[in-house]
Amino acid sequence: MSAATYFSALPDPITEAVFYERVRTKRLLAWIVDSVLIALISAAIVPFTAFTGLFFFPFLMLVTGFLYRWWTIASGSATWGMRLFAIELRDHQGATVDSRTALLHTAGYTVSVLVSPLQMVSVLLMLISARKQGLTDHILGTAMIRKAL
Numbered sequence: 001m002s003a004a005t006y007f008s009a010l011p012d013p014i015t016e017a018v019f020y021e022r023v024r025t026k027r028l029l030a031w032i033v034d035s036v037l038i039a040l041i042s043a044a045i046v047p048f049t050a051f052t053g054l055f056f057f058p059f060l061m062l063v064t065g066f067l068y069r070w071w072t073i074a075s076g077s078a079t080w081g082m083r084l085f086a087i088e089l090r091d092h093q094g095a096t097v098d099s100r101t102a103l104l105h106t107a108g109y110t111v112s113v114l115v116s117p118l119q120m121v122s123v124l125l126m127l128i129s130a131r132k133q134g135l136t137d138h139i140l141g142t143a144m145i146r147k148a149l
Helices: 023-049 052-076 080-084 099-114 116-128 135-140
Strands: 087-090 143-146
Touching: 023 052, 023 080, 023 087, 023 116, 023 143, 052 099, 080 087, 099 116, 099 135, 116 135
Parallel strands: none
Antiparallel strands: 087 143
């Protein structure tokens, strides 16, 4: 199956470029909002660990972030930060993502965050690919688009 056939249901980046306009910027801003929310949620969890969560706070944030991203993407094809900036994740058929795809996308993102070279490749792909897709997006056939106009 060619790439053109595989992505045929996603908006075309040439004829429907409006769906991809400012997606990189919106994605960055959404990531910042989500990171702050994850830090706040993680901080709110610390007292429930008898404050031992302070000793493994980065791990707590990793787990909290994983669950937050998976749950929010599975429930609305976007995290709360993405929703704030009116972008959403779509699968290769152009549909909102299901729980399985949200789990795989979150796992791919998490691995990219943990392995710096993968994160750098992901950012580079967002900068140069027509659909502004990161590494996980390329692997899963997903794309971040502006919410239906």
